[in-house]
Amino acid sequence: MKIIKPLIKTSGMTLVSRVLGFFRDILIAASLGAGGIADVFFVAMRFPNIFRRVLAEGTLNISFIPLFSKKITNDDKKIFFKEIFNFIFWILIIIVCIFELFMPFFVYFLAPGFIDDKEKFDLIIQLARISFPYLFFISLVSLLCGVLNSNGKFTLAASMPIFLNLSMIITLLILINLNVPNSKQSVFYLTLSFSLSGLIQLLLCLYGCYKNGYIPSIRIPNISKNIKNFLHLCFPAIVAGGVIQINILIGTIIASFQDSAVSYLYYADRIYQLPLALIGISIGVVLLPQLSIAIKSETKNNILTLQDKSISLALLLAIPASFGLMFLSYDIISVLFERGFFTSEHSLATSRALMIFAAGLPAFISIKIFQTLFFARENTKKPLEYAIYSMILNALISIILFRNIGYMGIAIGTSISAWINLALLINESIKQKIYFVKKSALIQLLKIVVASFLMIILLYGLKNFTFLSINSISEIVNFLTLIVYVIIGIIFYGILCVQLKLIELNKILEG
Structure with a gap:
């Protein structure tokens, strides 16, 4: 089995997307700066973005792909796909309706630091309601991408985030050209473009699956055996696979009590997410379907070779990326973002967070690989257990350090908890004899x-x-x-x- 060629395709499209994402963030930084309305915008985006990273960047497929790959005939695969798509469609409808109705409560939980500023708090609620339908679109896109990846169509699936960035870039350029100020109006249109991009991605993925013979149908769902098996893996996989993003959510809640902290963490997060996506997420996306097939056919040599190749490649790329980001943190932030409302003071503060996140980068990436070793074997119990430990540890460290060093304590908590999570995963994989040092x-x-x-x-x-x-x-x-x-x-x-x-x-x- 080959992993390099599909990885190059996936990483290539991811790189294009991330470069466009940087250009988008450069425009956002110049238009909104850090603090003030920028904090409001980033908090409003945090809800769908957390779900996007947890679901769209491979985690939902952790439960879908191993079960899908087990199906012997194409007809069985199509039946399984239709049942899961229909079930998720209705679940998402319910979730989106609940969030839209009770958004003030969820915003209160996500950004308690804004409660005293009624104008900002109300604006966050308005923007969050506009952005949240993106969750519906992107979750279905994630499932469709799982079908495409399982059929070896990695390029189309990996290209989806490009359309999000293009939509927001076009909107920003129009706003800048029309001299729309740093205001409620500008963030309203920007948020609207965010949601519309999700619809575009869904339509493109539906077309891609249609060409490969997978056509979803919508009907009243019944809880079949396929759905029960899927649910058995789904919740633990989402929590375990999305632990980094959940930790970021915890950080956002704490950071809302310090002015500009949400913005500093957002911009730093955007930088270190590039190597995380290019290396950890891309390898995980390519490895999961291939490893699931190898395990199904019980070819031990293929299993060990795939695992060793993936881990070696991840470390070969992650460690120099970590060193480079730590050393060039200030230069990267100042060159990319320091213009308009984004000052040199903002660059220095953001670079400190980036340096700390970069120290945890090898752990963030390796977690993706080691979790895949468990998920491909339909084992979600231990990754879930360790993810919960990691989240609790992250929250404790962040709260304790935030009192003394502010937002940097949040970054430290995220990185330390990631290393602990990785150590537990490695130890367990050795104990279960699925990995050999x-x-x-x-x-x-x-x-x-x-x-x-x-x-x-x-x-x-x-x-x-x-x-x-x-x-x-x-x-x-x-x-x-x-x-x-x-x-x-x-x-x-x-x-x-x-x-x-x-x-x-x-x-x-x-x-």
């Missing part, structure tokens, strides 16, 4: 750390002892300099990996 893997890990450290030494030299420094008055020059840093770092790290025999080019080309 090899001496060669530990040597490889040491080599990756050494190569990453040497890469940072090179970047330090470039920043401090050459003309390549990010201090020009020209935004374009600073942006190009940052790109040069990244390219040189990647090339140098790649050369080191080849020299240390971490990368064998012929095997990469073979996939």
Whole structure:
């Protein structure tokens, strides 16, 4: 089984989406800045965004794909798909209606720090009601993407977030061109474009599934055996797979008590989510259907090979990404966001959060891989248990540290709890004999750390002892300099990996 080629397709579309997402956030930062109406907008977006990341970025499919892959005939697969789609359709209708009716209560829970400011609180409720239908669209998109991925159609599924970013970018450019100020009107139209993009994604995915012979039908649902099996895996998988996003939600609640903290954490989150999506989520999306098929056919060699390849590849990419983000945190934030209402003070504060999140990046990514080892075997109990431990630990650390160091305590809690979660998952996978720690893997890990450290030494030299420094008055020059840093770092790290025999080019080309 090949993992590199489908991973390249998935990561490629994810990269395009994330680049557009950065451009979108650059426009948002310039238009809204940090604090004030920006905090209101980000809190209103947090509800559907949390669900988008938990459901749309693979977690719903953790319960769907293993059961779908078990079906022997295409007819059985189509029946299973129709039953699950119909069931989720009606569940989502109920959830969206409940949230729309009781949105003030949910906003009170999500952003208690805004209660004393009635104008901001009312605006959050209005925007949240506009944005929440996106949950309905994107959850169905997630299920349809699971069908496409299981049939080897990774590109279309991975391209869906592109349409979200394009919709919001077009809206922002129109608002900027019309000189619409940083106001309620601007965030209203921006939120509306967010929801409409979900409808566009749903229509495209429905067409993709139709071309592959999967046509959903809507009727009064009955709780069949297929649905019972799906539900047995679904809730634990959503909680366990979405623990990072749930921790972010906890952070948002706490951060609402500090001015601008929600914005700082949002912008930092946007940066470290790029490598998380490109590496952890993409590998998880590609690995789950292939691993489920291998387990179904009981081909032990294929199972172990897939697991080892995925973990090795994740570490090979995650560790240098972590080092790079920590070292270049201020440069990245200032180059991408520091303009308009986003000041140098905002850059410094956001970069501190990014540095802390980056320290937890290898754990965030590895959690995605190790959870997949359990989910592919329809084992959700232990990942759920450890996810709950992680959430409790994150909340405790965040609350304790927030009193003294504010929003940075939230970032610290998120990173520490992720490392604890990963340690528990690794220990359990060894106990259950679904993963084996090899001496060669530990040597490889040491080599990756050494190569990453040497890469940072090179970047330090470039920043401090050459003309390549990010201090020009020209935004374009600073942006190009940052790109040069990244390219040189990647090339140098790649050369080191080849020299240390971490990368064998012929095997990469073979996939």
